[in-house]
Amino acid sequence: xxxxxxxxxxFPRVARHILGRSGWSRSIEFLRSRNSRPSLRKAQLRFNLPxxxxxxxxxxxxxxxxxxxxxxxxxxxxxxxxxxxxxTGRPAI
Numbered sequence: 057x058x059x060x061x062x063x064x065x066x067f068p069r070v071a072r073h074i075l076g077r078s079g080w081s082r083s084i085e086f087l088r089s090r091n092s093r094p095s096l097r098k099a100q101l102r103f104n105l106p107x108x109x110x111x112x113x114x115x116x117x118x119x120x121x122x123x124x125x126x127x128x129x130x131x132x133x134x135x136x137x138x139x140x141x142x143x144t145g146r147p148a149i
Contacts, residue, residue: 110139112141
């Protein structure tokens with residue numbers, strides 16, 4: 057069982073001869089009640105975040121291509137548009 061469509065696309069080329077069949081499934085987010093949701097304001101204070109920001113929540117893996125987002129923000133900055141970016145995710149496997 058693979059965790060992403062990208063991995064499923066690469067699987068036949070890389071490991072099908074070893075492992076046989078495969079399937080993939082999207083990650084399932086745990087559902088929480090409204091009362092247990094973390095407060096955005098608390099997170100902003102805890103991590104010293106600005107009032108408005110872009111959020112990129114993903115693992116820091118090469119195929120996720122975070123560089124595209126950074127290059128896009130650099131292009132915006134050249135036009136004097138500044139967008140704070142917050143990146144989250146596991147830095148390594």
